[in-house]
Amino acid sequence: MIREPVTLPQRPRISTRSSARFFHLVDAIARAHEPTPTQLAALERSYNSTGEFLSACSEFHGDLIQIHAHGSRQLGTIVRPRDGSREGFDIDLIARLTPEARRKYEGDRGPALLLDRLHGALSRYAEAHGLQLHRWERCATLEYAEGMCADIAPVIDAPLLAAPFGDTHGLIPDRELRRFDSTNPRGYAKHFDLAAAISPNFTAALRFSEAMDSVTRADVTPLPDAQEVFDRLLCRLVQLLKLHRNVGFGVVQVGQDMAPTSVFLTTLAAMAYAVEAPQPHESPLELLLDIVERMPLHFERISRPDGSEQWVLPNPSAPKDNLAASMNSPARQEAFFFWHRRLISDLKRILHAIEHHEGMDVLLKALEAAFGPRSAGAIQQAQAERQSVSRAAGRVTLISSVAAAPISVPARSHTYFGR
DSSP: OBOOOSOOOOOOOOOHHHHHHHHHHHHHHHHHTSOOHHHHHHHHHHHHHHHHHHHHOGGGTTTEEEEEEETHHHHTOOOOOSOTTOOOOEEEEEEEEOGGGGGGGOSTTHHHHHHHHHHHHHHHHHHHHTOEEEEOSSOEEEEOTTSOEEEEEEEEEOOOSSSTTGGGOEEEEOTTSSSEEEEOHHHHHHHHHHHHTSOOEETTHHHHHHHHHHHHHHSSSOOOOHHHHHHTHHHHHHHHHHHHHHHHHOSOOTTOOOOOOHHHHHHHHHHHHHHHTTSEESSHHHHHHHHHHHGGGGSEEEEOTTSOEEEEOEETTEEEEETTGGGOSHHHHHHHHHHHHHHHHHHHHHHHHHHTTOOHHHHHHHHHHHHOHHHHHHHHHHHHHHHHHHHHHTOOOOSOOOOOOOOOOOOOSOSTTOO
16 A cells, blocks of 8 residues: 655745735635625525425425535535536535335335436426436436536435444445445535634744734725634635646546546545644645645555556545545546646745735736636736725735635525535
């Protein structure tokens, strides 16, 4: 087994002020790729409507107990899809069935029958609402009018007595529709939330707070409360990874997608964060860089007799589920390490532009190369707005960062979408 896939060279010390500016740039970039209030409301309306329909349909009468979101919408790590042809966001939904429903889907045809019934019910819903419906190996996808897509997968409750988060364990049809695989989306969300709740250990907390205060005074737009920022640190890191991956690998090509999956990156980031956050770090940027550099240390690389490698990353909430299974080809493994090196290089390039005061043009070019034109455009627009307001107020705006206030949309009072 290979235990040390990366080397971790010493980094030069990063100034606290540059760290504060970099971190708020990251925050602004992530916000530029999140849903707007209108889109959040559309997301809620769509999955409420779909959930209410499924809860009343004859195919699952007495078996369906909950429809709930999972994946990035549930974790707070949602970003725009890699497909740049549409403005909508993607969400993942689980149609959760009772343990007793398992008896109805036993045998070789059981998984296919379950997906047939889900697809049949959603076909009526799609026809009634003028929507497109696509069937895949283990889920169905609805395309809504707002450009949003919802992947809906059926999961049968199958609690495990002696396993982490075993009370929420379930079974999902495998890709060949011949058996059921282990899964646990609700348990995974709990695992991620536990990691995200770990308080970072910043040794320069006072100086970092002062640096943020100075940025706040220099900029017209106030920055979010520091504790709010720290609470979102893991989510922001995952969004950063996904955005960089999306730019690095481009639009998905059928049969040629070498990009690491979101769940693979999210799990590595959460595991690295859980290890690194309690360790002393001078600033959030120092912590972010340590997490990024150490991500490859958190999965197993097992040497095969033919010289290739098998990668193993057990699902923390469903140990039989290998979240690295999709990475087990030499081409995808090579692509992952190439992307990882580029990520570290791009982050350091952006930091260098800030640390050495290379100017907004150089910084925007580095941001666009790493995170795409939308990210650079969001920073450029915010900078122009601050300069305009600052000139009107007779003040000088310093390079850097912008962060808008967080937006929340209250959920409707129903039980279909509980955590």
